[in-house]
Amino acid sequence: MEKLYIKVDDWKNFLKGKIKENRIFAPVENNNFLFYENLNEENLEKIVYDKARAVEPVKIFLYPIKEFVVPEIKNIEKLVVMGVTSCDLRAIDVLDSVFKNSDYKDPNFSKRRENILIISFDCKNPYNSCFCTLVGVKPYPEKNFDLNLSKIENGFIVEIGSEKGKEFIGKDTRFYQVNESQIKQLEEDRKKVEEKINEINREFDIKNFENLKGMYHTEYWQKPNDIKNCVSCGSCNFNCPTCVCFLLEDTSTDGNFKKVKVWDACLFPGYARMASGVSPRPTLFDRYANRLLCKYWYMKENFGIIGCTGCGRCISGCIGKIDKRRVLTEVLKEKVKV
Ligand code: SF4
Ligand code: SF4
Ligand code: SF4
Numbered sequence: 001m002e003k004l005y006i007k008v009d010d011w012k013n014f015l016k017g018k019i020k021e022n023r024i025f026a027p028v029e030n031n032n033f034l035f036y037e038n039l040n041e042e043n044l045e046k047i048v049y050d051k052a053r054a055v056e057p058v059k060i061f062l063y064p065i066k067e068f069v070v071p072e073i074k075n076i077e078k079l080v081v082m083g084v085t086s087c088d089l090r091a092i093d094v095l096d097s098v099f100k101n102s103d104y105k106d107p108n109f110s111k112r113r114e115n116i117l118i119i120s121f122d123c124k125n126p127y128n129s130c131f132c133t134l135v136g137v138k139p140y141p142e143k144n145f146d147l148n149l150s151k152i153e154n155g156f157i158v159e160i161g162s163e164k165g166k167e168f169i170g171k172d173t174r175f176y177q178v179n180e181s182q183i184k185q186l187e188e189d190r191k192k193v194e195e196k197i198n199e200i201n202r203e204f205d206i207k208n209f210e211n212l213k214g215m216y217h218t219e220y221w222q223k224p225n226d227i228k229n230c231v232s233c234g235s236c237n238f239n240c241p242t243c244v245c246f247l248l249e250d251t252s253t254d255g256n257f258k259k260v261k262v263w264d265a266c267l268f269p270g271y272a273r274m275a276s277g278v279s280p281r282p283t284l285f286d287r288y289a290n291r292l293l294c295k296y297w298y299m300k301e302n303f304g305i306i307g308c309t310g311c312g313r314c315i316s317g318c319i320g321k322i323d324k325r326r327v328l329t330e331v332l333k334e335k336v337k338v
Pocket of ligand 3: 085086088130131138312
């Protein structure tokens, strides 16, 4: 892929021009966390280029929390989303497998995929909850982006990932060809970040996901102390870039029939409950197990890809302070003993 270089001030001025004709979202810091904001002249200076993922997964731009299925949505707006990290780009593969390439296609998802331009960033400062490298994801984008920005001294290396990305840059003369020392700096920075993530995760052993096969039984999941702290809040589901479950609700508030699709969470006690009141997963251990088995076994079996990118949102956002990596390490050890 072609790589260019642009100075920091030139990039800011380039963006100033772009916000006049595009709706652009980018990560901005608030209380030490990154949140996507719609860019304008004021917050453009606040974009964070050298951290890691935002709190919200990129999924919110492709598969909104709530939307109409009936009546049909006619106009899906074009968006530019900046700061998407490599783990969220992997999540797009999962979403594509479920909503675009499966037998049951979601036309709204496909339209949003066409109408989005993604400017991803390299991760420079991973969080303690990041474990992308443990699930085969690099902390720098390799695919699924239109442009990728890597911050280096005084500027950015801009990698062109698609025709759409190339058109976005156009013939702007503020972009130069990269030189060898800039590429060397990029490679060294990437290696350091990978090493840092491996160091963060050195106590966890969660590689052999295939060992989770057949671990439905509640007793496996009652052993790890962490799971007892689950309060079924559903935050791990709603923060996850690859959770895809939804409810369909029929309404007719103004006399016209409407069908609404809204995110659902398998950690909620009522998620799988049937009309008779019986649930196949009555305890929180069953529900927690189901979520992990779905991520690392069922999704792989059904769609050929594991449903976890290692983004760590389900760890950092868990009100019960459950570290999924610790749970997996303990549960997988139990399997080995059997
Ligand atoms: S975020 Fe934590 S407490 Fe909430 S449902 Fe998920 S595992 Fe349970
Ligand atoms: S399961 Fe957790 S770590 Fe994996 S993709 Fe979802 S939120 Fe991220
Ligand atoms: S999990 Fe990896 S790719 Fe995702 S934000 Fe953290 S360092 Fe970046």
